[in-house]
Amino acid sequence: MTKAASQIFVLSGPSGSGKSTLLKKLFSEYPDTFGFSVSHTTRQPRQGEENGKDYHFVNKDDMIKEVAEGKFIESATFSGNMYGTSIKAVQDVVARGKICVLDIDMQGVQAVKQTTLNPRYIFVQPPSLETLEKRLRGRGTEAEDAILNRLAASRRELEYAQQPNAYDRIIINDDLNRAYEDLKNAIFVSESA
Numbered sequence: 262m263t264k265a266a267s268q269i270f271v272l273s274g275p276s277g278s279g280k281s282t283l284l285k286k287l288f289s290e291y292p293d294t295f296g297f298s299v300s301h302t303t304r305q306p307r308q309g310e311e312n313g314k315d316y317h318f319v320n321k322d323d324m325i326k327e328v329a330e331g332k333f334i335e336s337a338t339f340s341g342n343m344y345g346t347s348i349k350a351v352q353d354v355v356a357r358g359k360i361c362v363l364d365i366d367m368q369g370v371q372a373v374k375q376t377t378l379n380p381r382y383i384f385v386q387p388p389s390l391e392t393l394e395k396r397l398r399g400r401g402t403e404a405e406d407a408i409l410n411r412l413a414a415s416r417r418e419l420e421y422a423q424q425p426n427a428y429d430r431i432i433i434n435d436d437l438n439r440a441y442e443d444l445k446n447a448i449f450v451s452e453s454a
């Protein structure tokens with residue numbers, strides 16, 4: 262039997278380090294174990310979108326107030342609409358008996374550290390910047406300037422990860438299956454342990 266080392270995990274790492282790939286494997290092997298936090302937005306719901314399921318649709322004044330009160334882990338504005346993840350949205354996942362995994366960047370990690378959530382922090386590290394560059398180009402989803410921006414940000418993320426206590430666990434994503442085993446070992450602990 263296994264149980265989780267925590268109910269909340271933060272997974273971070275440079276763009277292209279393999280976070281989505283690893284999470285996809287995890288969620289498909291354990292379809293009922295993990296839950297997703299529902300974000301807030303001030304944009305209008307699109308057809309078919311359900312309040313509380315796709316997003317918490319809220320008005321701008323309320324969201325600005327709650328952000329100021331420190332109720333959000335992070336928030337950002339895109340095309341005039343605010344988006345963000347509230348602390349309560351993460352706690353709700355846990356209250357439903359699910360493990361919440363937050364896939365966030367370094368700024369997000371630092372923001373979570375200011376909250377009372379107390380997750381375990383996992384960093385997905387590429388074997389080298391050269392390999393990261395190859396994977397980012399191979400993915401074919403970014404234009405050249407976006408790739409260069411991501412590589413510059415990656416250097417900062419790698420530096421931050423080397424600081425003591427930045428992360429609880431660093432997973433080097435060289436061989437994917439090996440990295441996936443490391444991820445499972447970071448999340449699940451043997452009950453007899």
Ligand SMILES: Nc1ncnc2c1ncn2[C@@H]1O[C@H](COP(=O)(O)OP(=O)(O)OP(=O)(O)O)[C@@H](O)[C@H]1O
Binds near residue numbers: 438
């Ligand atoms: N161990 C691996 N070996 C080879 N290729 C890999 C490995 N892990 C991931 N990749 C490939 O690297 C690319 C980037 O991976 P992925 O999209 O999962 O990164 P990400 O960390 O989620 O990036 P972003 O933060 O930009 O969403 C993908 O094309 C993926 O298939």
